[in-house]
Amino acid sequence: MAILELVLYPDPTLKEPCSTVTVVNDEIRALLSDMAETMYAEEGIGLAAPQIGSDHRVIVVDVEQRRKSDNHSQELSSLLKLINPEIVSSSGKIKSEEGCLSIPGVRETIERHETVVVRALDERGDSIEISADGLLAICLQHEIDHLDGILFIDHLTRLRRNLIKQKLKQLTDDYQQIR
Numbered sequence: 314m315a316i317l318e319l320v321l322y323p324d325p326t327l328k329e330p331c332s333t334v335t336v337v338n339d340e341i342r343a344l345l346s347d348m349a350e351t352m353y354a355e356e357g358i359g360l361a362a363p364q365i366g367s368d369h370r371v372i373v374v375d376v377e378q379r380r381k382s383d384n385h386s387q388e389l390s391s392l393l394k395l396i397n398p399e400i401v402s403s404s405g406k407i408k409s410e411e412g413c414l415s416i417p418g419v420r421e422t423i424e425r426h427e428t429v430v431v432r433a434l435d436e437r438g439d440s441i442e443i444s445a446d447g448l449l450a451i452c453l454q455h456e457i458d459h460l461d462g463i464l465f466i467d468h469l470t471r472l473r474r475n476l477i478k479q480k481l482k483q484l485t486d487d488y489q490q491i492r
């Protein structure tokens with residue numbers, strides 16, 4: 314397993330839609346393990362493939378965030394590794410504060426569906442369905458958005474985005490400086 318380098322805003326990779334995974338093989342399983350490792354190392358609760366520069370439709374989520382990177386057992390049931398996840402139904406509205414490992418230092422209140430049902434393939438290539446509410450539902454929506462090139466700040470009103478423009482400009486300047 315390896316800790317992968319994070320892709321940071323405003324890298325254009327984050328705006329690219331991902332490709333459907335056609336074969337669940339060892340390469341995909343290794344990618345998911347590395348993504349989980351990276352998520353725990355960064356103390357995140359979710360990570361999507363574009364955030365580590367991959368264009369496969371895969372995400373990892375663990376809203377319990379109990380495991381740290383020095384514990385190499387990935388057996389905790391709270392860890393979800395999802396391939397080709399899609400929201401098949403949703404209901405309700407909920408507002409909560411979100412952040413993103415790719416947009417450091419920015420936290421904003423976003424409205425999401427309160428409950429979602431997500432269909433995906435697991436690591437064995439079996440079809441699974443997850444009914445989620447609360448933080449897990451929010452996290453699943455945030456990560457699945459990433460696979461379509463959508464960032465949480467894209468959900469902000471223009472007014473709100475103007476208010477945090479300075480923060481985003483700073484991230485953009487930092488990005489340009491390291492390139």
Ligand code: NI
Pocket residue numbers: 412413414415455459
């Ligand atoms: Ni994110």
